[in-house]
Amino acid sequence: MMTAAVASASSSTHRQNIGEVILAMENISLAFGGVQALSDISFDVREHEIRAIIGPNGAGKSSMLNVINGVYHPQQGTIFFKGEKRHQMDPHKVASQGVARTFQNIALFKGMSVLDNLMAGRNLMMKTGILQQALYWGATQREELAHRAKVEEIITFLEIESIRKTPVGQLPYGLQKRVELGRALAAEPSMLLLDEPMAGMNVEEKQDMCRFVLDVNAEFGTTIVLIEHDMGVVMDISDRVVVLDYGKKIGDGAPNDVRNNQAVIDAYLGVQH
Amino acid sequence: MFYRENGQFKTSYEADQALFPIMQDRVFIVVLLLVAFVGIPLLADEYLFRAILIPFLILSLAAVGLNILVGYCGQISLGTGGFMMVGAYAAYNLAVRVPDLNMLVVFILAGLITTVVGMIFGIPSLRIKGLYLAVATLAAQFFLDWLFSRVKWFTNDSSSGSVSAPVLQVFGFRWDSPVEKYLFVLSVVVLFSLIARNLVRSHIGRSWMATRDMDVAAEIIGIRPVYAKLSAFAVSSFIVGIAGALWGFVHLGSWEPLAFDVNRSFSLLFMVIIGGLGSILGSFLGAAFIVILPLLLNQVPHWLGLPMSTATAAHFEAMIFGALIIFFLIVEPHGLARLWAIAKEKLRLWPFPH
Numbered sequence: 001m002m003t004a005a006v007a008s009a010s011s012s013t014h015r016q017n018i019g020e021v022i023l024a025m026e027n028i029s030l031a032f033g034g035v036q037a038l039s040d041i042s043f044d045v046r047e048h049e050i051r052a053i054i055g056p057n058g059a060g061k062s063s064m065l066n067v068i069n070g071v072y073h074p075q076q077g078t079i080f081f082k083g084e085k086r087h088q089m090d091p092h093k094v095a096s097q098g099v100a101r102t103f104q105n106i107a108l109f110k111g112m113s114v115l116d117n118l119m120a121g122r123n124l125m126m127k128t129g130i131l132q133q134a135l136y137w138g139a140t141q142r143e144e145l146a147h148r149a150k151v152e153e154i155i156t157f158l159e160i161e162s163i164r165k166t167p168v169g170q171l172p173y174g175l176q177k178r179v180e181l182g183r184a185l186a187a188e189p190s191m192l193l194l195d196e197p198m199a200g201m202n203v204e205e206k207q208d209m210c211r212f213v214l215d216v217n218a219e220f221g222t223t224i225v226l227i228e229h230d231m232g233v234v235m236d237i238s239d240r241v242v243v244l245d246y247g248k249k250i251g252d253g254a255p256n257d258v259r260n261n262q263a264v265i266d267a268y269l270g271v272q273h
Numbered sequence: 274m275f276y277r278e279n280g281q282f283k284t285s286y287e288a289d290q291a292l293f294p295i296m297q298d299r300v301f302i303v304v305l306l307l308v309a310f311v312g313i314p315l316l317a318d319e320y321l322f323r324a325i326l327i328p329f330l331i332l333s334l335a336a337v338g339l340n341i342l343v344g345y346c347g348q349i350s351l352g353t354g355g356f357m358m359v360g361a362y363a364a365y366n367l368a369v370r371v372p373d374l375n376m377l378v379v380f381i382l383a384g385l386i387t388t389v390v391g392m393i394f395g396i397p398s399l400r401i402k403g404l405y406l407a408v409a410t411l412a413a414q415f416f417l418d419w420l421f422s423r424v425k426w427f428t429n430d431s432s433s434g435s436v437s438a439p440v441l442q443v444f445g446f447r448w449d450s451p452v453e454k455y456l457f458v459l460s461v462v463v464l465f466s467l468i469a470r471n472l473v474r475s476h477i478g479r480s481w482m483a484t485r486d487m488d489v490a491a492e493i494i495g496i497r498p499v500y501a502k503l504s505a506f507a508v509s510s511f512i513v514g515i516a517g518a519l520w521g522f523v524h525l526g527s528w529e530p531l532a533f534d535v536n537r538s539f540s541l542l543f544m545v546i547i548g549g550l551g552s553i554l555g556s557f558l559g560a561a562f563i564v565i566l567p568l569l570l571n572q573v574p575h576w577l578g579l580p581m582s583t584a585t586a587a588h589f590e591a592m593i594f595g596a597l598i599i600f601f602l603i604v605e606p607h608g609l610a611r612l613w614a615i616a617k618e619k620l621r622l623w624p625f626p627h
């Protein structure tokens with residue numbers, strides 16, 4: 001059933017060819033006190049590709065995303081982004097380089113409307129000063145309207161027109177996940193990090209989400225790093241897969257190779273090491 | 274029935290993002306402004322100006338300032354009284370030491386001085402949250418209490434820290450009578466409420482609300498927490514400082530630090546909580562509740578013809594007042610502004626609720 005969604009999406013738009021390495025993680029190690037969340041992990045992400053990170057619970061997948069966007073600073077290892085070595089960098093700085101993300105536990109601004117959440121996703125691009133905003137008319141109004149038009153495109157794309165004025169706290173879980181994707185997209189990122197975007201969704205919602213992810217990738221050429229537990233989804237939509245287990249990398253490659261990798265099978269079947 | 278948006282289709286995002294997108298709201302606000310600027314000056318008596326309208330307006334302004342910090346940015350503050358005090362004494366010192374300065378300039382400078390002080394006391398918010406921040410801002414309140422009662426320079430060497438403001442004079446015109454003072458305060462309050470409203474619907478306002486709702490996520494979409502929090506402290510303090518200067522110059526005339534003690538901070542916090550956190554309108558409703566209700570309650574035994582001593586009446590007043598606050602918070606924790614929104618929603622569907 002997932003394949004149907006995939007087929008329809010990929011037929012509608014032509015996908016951009018996968019390009020050069022845009023993000024390289026080299027020998028990343030991260031520990032929290034005694035817990036080694038990531039040990040000596042290296043992998044790369046190529047431009048325009050959909051790169052999945054999979055692994056059992058507690059494998060370190062979310063930690064890896066947090067390292068990529070600067071929430072956690074690894075004790076060891078180097079990160080190259082767009083060819084440049086990245087030094088310790090705060091999340092807002094990473095955001096300004098074109099990296100957006102969603103969270104495993106939805107992290108929307110619950111008191112704000114869908115529209116405001118998406119507009120906030122573009123805050124980074126808004127430049128008018130505080131005095132201009134105090135006056136509003138003129139520069140600020142023009143800026144707000146220009147960004148509103150962009151945000152409306154995303155609202156249409158995600159088919160959430162009817163809820164644009166609703167406070168997100170009042171929305172059901174599946175829609176919140178969609179709005180969170182919208183907020184990330186609003187920033188027009190070149191790289192999108194998605195932490196279990198389909199977790200807790202029903203089949204229909206999952207299909208929708210798959211379609212959106214594929215469309216984003218195809219239409220805007222956005223590079224996507226995706227954490228997902230649903231193997232069907234991963235096999236269907238990703239170009240390459242990294243497998244983590246207990247903070248170590250145990251597999252890396254095309255979906256089919258990974259599926260047949262003995263270490264990966266063991267990890268998923270819970271074989272004792 | 275009368276509050277319908279039917280047929281008012283917005284054909285542009287501009288119309289949708291207008292200050293008051295719904296036509297009835299626009300009419301309402303115009304009528305309200307007409308009543309405030311024309312009707313009330315013609316009708317109200319001196320007592321009403323002095324005891325109710327002027328304090329209500331100034332405290333509304335202070336509540337708007339505080340609401341930006343607490344309601345929009347989620348940074349709790351118990352130092353509002355202290356920041357009003359900074360505004361009042363800053364304006365006093367400027368007016369006394371630089372006598373030729375235009376009073377409008379004095380007020381703006383007093384606001385800016387309060388901005389600086391507010392930002393300094395806002396620095397702890399970069400590290401601590403919630404109750405800890407409340408305690409830190411309470412410390413600011415006590416420090417400012419101490420500063421203005423002990424350091425004689427600020428009070429022009431007066432003994433108890435009590436000072437008298439010169440008569441309010443702007444553009445060669447003396448705003449001396451109650452109605453003149455009222456109009457002056459009203460203009461300032463309308464202006465700054467508009468500014469506050471503009472800020473909260475612009476990107477700086479979204480950065481405050483994002484920080485309030487989920488600071489980690491805010492940072493990840495590129496909002497710098499340092500900037501969001503400190504700018505909220507700055508804007509909030511600026512408005513609170515101006516409210517403080519007005520409170521001193523227009524409402525009190527002469528004052529001492531006690532007029533801006535921690536009780537003032539608490540009552541302002543009540544106003545924004547009862548009125549509605551994160552609502553400009555709520556700041557006004559909350560101020561009305563806190564300022565006007567005690568006065569009304571005070572009159573109740575009199576209206577009912579109950580023979581009651583003033584002391585008993587005062588006790589009753591306090592009890593009923595407290596009970597009402599609790600009642601409102603239970604019925605509608607989101608404050609009066611939310612009740613207002615619900616009422617509008619009902620009215621919009623009335624008489625067919627489906």
Ligand SMILES: Nc1ncnc2c1ncn2[C@@H]1O[C@H](COP(=O)(O)OP(=O)(O)OP(=O)(O)O)[C@@H](O)[C@H]1O
Nearest residue numbers: 032035037055056057058059060061062063064104
């Ligand atoms: N902030 C933190 N403080 C302490 N330990 C942490 C922190 N974040 C993650 N960990 C630990 O690091 C390890 C990896 O966690 P992580 O959340 O990255 O796993 P995950 O692969 O995303 O798991 P899941 O599938 O359950 O989301 C776990 O043992 C977790 O307890």
Ligand SMILES: [Mg+2]
Nearest residue numbers: 061062063104
């Ligand atoms: Mg996780």
